[in-house]
Amino acid sequence: xxxxxxxxxxxxxxxxxxxxxxxxxxxxxxxxxxxxxxxxxxxxxxxxxxxxxxxxxxxxxxxxxxxxxxxxxxxxxxxxxxxxxxxxxxxxxxxxxxxxxxxxxxxxxxxxxxxxxxxxxxxxxxxxxxxxxxx
Numbered sequence: 001x002x003x004x005x006x007x008x009x010x011x012x013x014x015x016x017x018x019x020x021x022x023x024x025x026x027x028x029x030x031x032x033x034x035x036x037x038x039x040x041x042x043x044x045x046x047x048x049x050x051x052x053x054x055x056x057x058x059x060x061x062x063x064x065x066x067x068x069x070x071x072x073x074x075x076x077x078x079x080x081x082x083x084x085x086x087x088x089x090x091x092x093x094x095x096x097x098x099x100x101x102x103x104x105x106x107x108x109x110x111x112x113x114x115x116x117x118x119x120x121x122x123x124x125x126x127x128x129x130x131x132x133x134x135x
Contacts, residue, residue: 091127
């Protein structure tokens with residue numbers, strides 16, 4: 001099973017502070033932080049867009065997961081100029097679990113992104129290189 005998690009900063013004017021929330025994606029299912037969802041089996045893969053380290057993530061999610069951490073926002077912002085992380089997270093997925101070969105993505109990315117294809121290829125490669133994985 002594959003579960004991806006993104007950290008989202010939210011601002012509450014009433015509280016006057018920022019707090020982190022998590023967004024989960026696993027097939028058709030979703031859950032909120034702190035909720036137990038039995039549909040997610042232990043020992044799956046968490047691919048998380050975060051600046052946090054393994055210890056901080058394990059406090060929130062426990063140690064029953066294979067973790068893949070990447071700062072996809074920074075990578076996307078530096079290469080693409082925007083924080084759209086779709087192709088960035090694809091690079092993290094390939095690092096966590098080689099579902100396809102990196103080389104097999106080049107042509108589809110060129111077809112899909114046309115004039116900005118090279119930037120998206122670079123995003124995937126950099127995310128692959130910078131993703132940290134812990135079994």
